[in-house]
Amino acid sequence: xxxxxxxxxxxxxxxxxxxxxxxxxxxxxxxxxxxxxxxxxxxxxxxxxxxxxxxxxxxxxxxxxxxxxxxxxxxxxxxxxxxxxxxxxxxxxxxxxxxxxxxxxxxxxxxxxxxxxxxxxxxxxxxxxxxxxxxxxxxxxxxxxxxxxxxxxxxxxxxxxxxxxxxxxxxxxxxxxxxxxxxxxxxxxxxxxxxxxxxxxxxxxxxxxxxxxxxxxxxxxxxxxxxxxx
Amino acid sequence: xxxxxxxxxxxxxxxxxxxxxxxxxxxxxxxxxxxxxxxxxxxxxxxxxxxxxxxxxxxxxxxxxxxxxxxxxxxxxxxxxxxxxxxxxxxxxxxxxxxxxxxxxxxxxxxxxxxxxxxxxxxxxxxxxxxxxxxxxxxxxxxxxxxxxxxxxxxxxxxxxxxxxxxxxxxxxxxxxxxxxxxxxxxxxxxxxxxxxxxxxxxxxxxxxxxxxxxxxxxxxxxxxxxxxxxxxxxxxxxxxxxxxxxxxxxxxxxxxxxxxxxxxxxxxxxxxxxxxxxxxxxxxxxxxxxxxxxxxxxxxxxxxxxxxxxxxxxxxxxxxxxxxxxxxxxxxxxxxxxxxxxxxxxxxxxxxxxxxxxxxxxxxxxxxxxxxxxxxxxxxxxxxxxxxxxxxxxxxxxxxxxxxxxxxxxxxxxxxx
Numbered sequence: 001x002x003x004x005x006x007x008x009x010x011x012x013x014x015x016x017x018x019x020x021x022x023x024x025x026x027x028x029x030x031x032x033x034x035x036x037x038x039x040x041x042x043x044x045x046x047x048x049x050x051x052x053x054x055x056x057x058x059x060x061x062x063x064x065x066x067x068x069x070x071x072x073x074x075x076x077x078x079x080x081x082x083x084x085x086x087x088x089x090x091x092x093x094x095x096x097x098x099x100x101x102x103x104x105x106x107x108x109x110x111x112x113x114x115x116x117x118x119x120x121x122x123x124x125x126x127x128x129x130x131x132x133x134x135x136x137x138x139x140x141x142x143x144x145x146x147x148x149x150x151x152x153x154x155x156x157x158x159x160x161x162x163x164x165x166x167x168x169x170x171x172x173x174x175x176x177x178x179x180x181x182x183x184x185x186x187x188x189x190x191x192x193x194x195x196x197x198x199x200x201x202x203x204x205x206x207x208x209x210x211x212x213x214x215x216x217x218x219x220x221x222x223x224x225x226x227x228x229x230x
Numbered sequence: 231x232x233x234x235x236x237x238x239x240x241x242x243x244x245x246x247x248x249x250x251x252x253x254x255x256x257x258x259x260x261x262x263x264x265x266x267x268x269x270x271x272x273x274x275x276x277x278x279x280x281x282x283x284x285x286x287x288x289x290x291x292x293x294x295x296x297x298x299x300x301x302x303x304x305x306x307x308x309x310x311x312x313x314x315x316x317x318x319x320x321x322x323x324x325x326x327x328x329x330x331x332x333x334x335x336x337x338x339x340x341x342x343x344x345x346x347x348x349x350x351x352x353x354x355x356x357x358x359x360x361x362x363x364x365x366x367x368x369x370x371x372x373x374x375x376x377x378x379x380x381x382x383x384x385x386x387x388x389x390x391x392x393x394x395x396x397x398x399x400x401x402x403x404x405x406x407x408x409x410x411x412x413x414x415x416x417x418x419x420x421x422x423x424x425x426x427x428x429x430x431x432x433x434x435x436x437x438x439x440x441x442x443x444x445x446x447x448x449x450x451x452x453x454x455x456x457x458x459x460x461x462x463x464x465x466x467x468x469x470x471x472x473x474x475x476x477x478x479x480x481x482x483x484x485x486x487x488x489x490x491x492x493x494x495x496x497x498x499x500x501x502x503x504x505x506x507x508x509x510x511x512x513x514x515x516x517x518x519x520x521x522x523x524x525x526x527x528x529x530x531x532x533x534x535x536x537x538x539x540x541x542x543x544x545x546x547x548x549x550x551x552x553x554x555x556x557x558x559x560x561x562x563x564x565x566x567x568x569x570x571x572x573x574x575x576x577x578x579x580x581x582x583x584x585x586x587x588x589x590x591x592x593x594x595x596x597x598x599x600x601x602x603x604x605x606x607x608x609x610x611x612x613x614x615x616x617x618x619x620x621x622x623x624x625x626x627x628x629x630x631x632x633x634x635x636x637x638x639x640x641x642x643x644x645x646x647x648x
Contacts, residue, residue, distance in 0.1 A: 015446055015449075015450060017450045017453075017454070018446065018449055018450045018453055021450065021453035021454055021456075021457055022453065024457050025453070025456065025457055025460070028460070086442050086443075086445035086446050086449075087442060087445075106445070107445035107446055107448065107449035108445060108448035108449035108450075108451070108452045108453075108479060108483055109449060109452070110452060110456060111452075111453050111456045111457070112456065157521075158521075159521050173460050174459045174460055174462075174469075176459065176469075176472075176473040176476055177473065178473060178476040178477050178480060179456075179476070182480065185521075185522055187484065187487075187549075188518070188519070188522055188549070188553060189480070190480070190481075190484065190603070191519070191522050191523060191553055191556055191557065197522055197523060197524060200524075220469075221464070221465075221466045221469035221470065222466050222469070222470070223469070223470060223473060224459070224469060224473065
């Protein structure tokens with residue numbers, strides 16, 4: 001089984017620079033990305049086509065992304081929705097989630113982070129969160145939060161499991177230490193950075209995988225990482 | 231106003247006493263003059279009657295005419311004589327003159343009952359006092375009620391100003407007054423409060439806008455860096471530089487987030503409250519930090535700490551105070567956290583005390599420049615404590631920095647002042 005099938009995505013973002021960067025990143029996996037640069041375009045495309053995941057900016061230049069979300073729910077579309085907002089307020093987040101969004105991400109974000117959220121939303125939507133992600137001999141059971149190499153269970157800490165999932169969802173991409181730290185520790189990632197504690201986690205995971213013969217975590221440019229079979 | 235009416239009271243009292251005394255002496259003098267005049271005119275009449283050969287009969291005690299051997303100098307005196315008509319001893323004013331008329335020497339004594347004039351004197355003084363007192367009382371109350379009416383808008387407006395808060399959207403409600411000075415004052419107050427509110431709103435909006443507007447460009451920069459890295463055409467040096475830019479973007483993002491949080495705290499935008507077990511929260515945060523940091527965190531829980539606080543802020547408060555200790559813990563020595571009697575204390579090792587403890591909670595103050603922190607963590611801690619009235623203290627004990635938050639001390643929530 002190879003689970004990274006391509007998705008059809010809509011990116012509703014009025015900042016063209018950001019929109020195109022997201023498209024570039026996501027299309028590497030062979031996903032199909034369509035764009036909407038304003039409210040009307042978003043409403044039009046949402047009502048006309050079906051998408052797996054819609055990435056929705058709250059502040060579209062001519063209207064609110066939340067209105068698009070309402071429209072989507074009214075038409076009972078099954079697309080997963082990730083809201084992007086420049087506003088870090090808890091209320092906005094809750095409002096978006098109340099309206100039926102699947103996730104909420106605040107600007108600025110890492111594209112790798114967005115990608116991993118998209119995959120998570122897709123898993124939840126299509127498989128009720130219970131899915132096996134397979135990468136060659138590695139299998140990650142997202143329901144039981146456990147990982148296997150050739151069906152032999154790996155003993156991973158919570159963070160190591162998170163890290164493995166993050167690597168697999170962003171395979172073939174270079175992940176800097178900063179991106180990984182922020183994914184694992186959010187606002188506290190600056191603390192981890194002070195002690196280079198990130199190395200400990202990555203090295204532990206790498207050792208556990210390597211001992212089972214799965215040598216996929218590669219160092220890139222000295223300080224970055226890449227999960228790849230090359 | 232009270233002071234004005236008090237001084238008015240004293241002045242009128244003084245005036246009343248002085249005028250009464252003056253009146254008393256003046257009237258007494260007038261009456262004495264009158265009596266004297268009466269005595270002299272009666273004496274003159276008797277004298278002329280005597281010289282006309284008539285002999286008016288004595289009318290004791292009012293008039294007494296006696297023949298005497300020798301003439302003496304005339305005198306006036308007060309004397310107490312028995313008055314048969316009243317059947318009692320009475321005070322008289324007496325004028326005795328010695329006159330030689332038709333070769334006979336007479337002593338003519340004329341007397342006037344002084345009691346009567348005394349009574350007149352007292353009657354005048356008394357009625358004066360009564361009148362002036364009544365006038366005074368009347369005026370006092372009239373003044374007071376009119377003052378009340380005049381000052382009422384002033385006091386109302388004063389109350390309004392005391393209640394004035396930048397947070398309420400309502401403009402200040404001032405009572406209009408007929409007094410020119412007051413209505414001018416009102417105009418100025420309305421203008422001033424309006425301006426203060428506008429400025430405040432602008433500042434608030436500005437901070438919000440800035441933090442808001444910064445996010446999108448940051449997002450663009452970050453996204454582009456990620457794409458550049460993945461283009462596989464960069465050198466290692468370039469990669470490291472890009473990674474360093476990512477780090478700086480992260481710092482900027484943190485700074486932005488914390489500034490926005492501080493602004494929200496200052497605007498009192500956190501109104502949600504729940505009962506939070508701080509000790510539970512600390513235990514949870516410690517387990518989170520254990521995943522990040524190799525520094526050991528010990529937690530001594532003598533008693534539970536419960537606080538009525540916004541859950542989100544509670545987490546930030548505990549997180550910031552512990553992460554501050556982790557950041558500044560020298561020599562990777564363990565950090566001790568204690569919960570006892572509603573006081574949460576965090577100890578971390580430091581070989582030297584802090585140079586400027588008074589600036590500890592100031593924004594952007596960094597004791598040690600080598601830490602790349604936002605310089606806002608403790609300022610946020612302080613603000614949250616202020617918001618809920620918790621007391622936060624710093625002490626340097628046995629080579630340890632100690633921050634204590636007293637969740638028991640809930641002073642009344644402060645007004646918006648700073």
